[in-house]
Amino acid sequence: MKVFTTIAEVPLPTVRRALVPTMGALHEGHLSLVRRAKELGQEVAVSIFVNPTQFGPNEDYLRYPRPLERDLELCEREGVDFVFAPSVEEMYSPSPAKVQVPLVTDEFEGKLRPGHFDGVATVVAKLFGILRPDVAVFGLKDLQQCAVIQKLVNDLNLRVELAFEPTLREDSGLARSSRNVYLSDEERKVSAQIYQSLQKCRLAVLEDRNAEETIQEEISSLEAVGFKVQYLEWIDRSTFHSTRTNKENGAIVFAGYLGNTRLIDNILITA
Numbered sequence: 001m002k003v004f005t006t007i008a009e010v011p012l013p014t015v016r017r018a019l020v021p022t023m024g025a026l027h028e029g030h031l032s033l034v035r036r037a038k039e040l041g042q043e044v045a046v047s048i049f050v051n052p053t054q055f056g057p058n059e060d061y062l063r064y065p066r067p068l069e070r071d072l073e074l075c076e077r078e079g080v081d082f083v084f085a086p087s088v089e090e091m092y093s094p095s096p097a098k099v100q101v102p103l104v105t106d107e108f109e110g111k112l113r114p115g116h117f118d119g120v121a122t123v124v125a126k127l128f129g130i131l132r133p134d135v136a137v138f139g140l141k142d143l144q145q146c147a148v149i150q151k152l153v154n155d156l157n158l159r160v161e162l163a164f165e166p167t168l169r170e171d172s173g174l175a176r177s178s179r180n181v182y183l184s185d186e187e188r189k190v191s192a193q194i195y196q197s198l199q200k201c202r203l204a205v206l207e208d209r210n211a212e213e214t215i216q217e218e219i220s221s222l223e224a225v226g227f228k229v230q231y232l233e234w235i236d237r238s239t240f241h242s243t244r245t246n247k248e249n250g251a252i253v254f255a256g257y258l259g260n261t262r263l264i265d266n267i268l269i270t271a
């Protein structure tokens with residue numbers, strides 16, 4: 001497996017190239033994307049870059065885990081062809097151009113984390129320019145990010161196929177995340193309730209029960225066990241705005257704090 005840290009080293013593709021963009025601290029969720037990438041491409045590239053421009057000033061950029069040696073071992077074991085792990089200086093000039101994706105960034109993560117999706121869309125556009133993948137694989141765990149990247153590719157006519165893969169969970173139902181290392185044992189147990197609440201809301205929507213009431217009940221029960229809920233909402237994936245009608249392309253999305261750890265999760269209404 002090759003490891004490239006500069007843009008100049010990255011070869012142009014000669015076979016169908018599949019890319020898995022990550023911020024490292026790889027877990028089974030990331031590895032499930034790598035396995036999918038192996039099915040979709042003849043060559044698999046993983047990028048590992050903790051992108052500063054997608055973190056807010058009071059977020060966890062500095063303490064974000066960076067176990068690079070271990071990540072490289074995991075990639076090697078999965079049969080990744082090359083890893084692209086650049087420095088911040090390699091990626092950004094002093095006054096860099098940036099990409100903005102409107103509409104799907106109006107609410108939820110876009111509203112709560114100003115500038116976050118500009119950072120995401122810009123770094124993904126750059127990675128596509130540097131690595132020239134035929135296909136790129138992302139996780140539905142970050143559902144709004146998927147909507148942003150789909151719109152980026154559509155609106156800028158980027159010639160890359162996208163694959164969005166299901167969220168890998170722990171046995172408890174907790175979505176795997178690099179940020180789960182921040183959780184205490186007790187918080188880890190409590191976190192299992194997120195998925196239970198998502199499932200209850202989904203069922204209420206599917207059974208045409210009062211979704212509004214179920215959502216309010218689940219917010220209360222999450223808060224009762226210690227969550228500070230930022231949102232628990234039924235959304236339309238095409239606009240990423242709230243809906244009370246769209247089941248077909250709908251999802252329930254959640255974000256909240258448990259102690260100092262911010263967790264997000266979601267469930268599709270029809271999957």
Ligand code: AMP
Pocket residue numbers: 021022023024028029030032033137138139140141142165166167168169175176177178
């Ligand atoms: P990150 O390193 O957090 O930027 O994530 C890199 C990619 O892995 C993104 O496309 C995420 O959506 C995806 N991902 C993160 N957690 C999971 C998970 N539990 N299951 C599937 N994909 C995931």
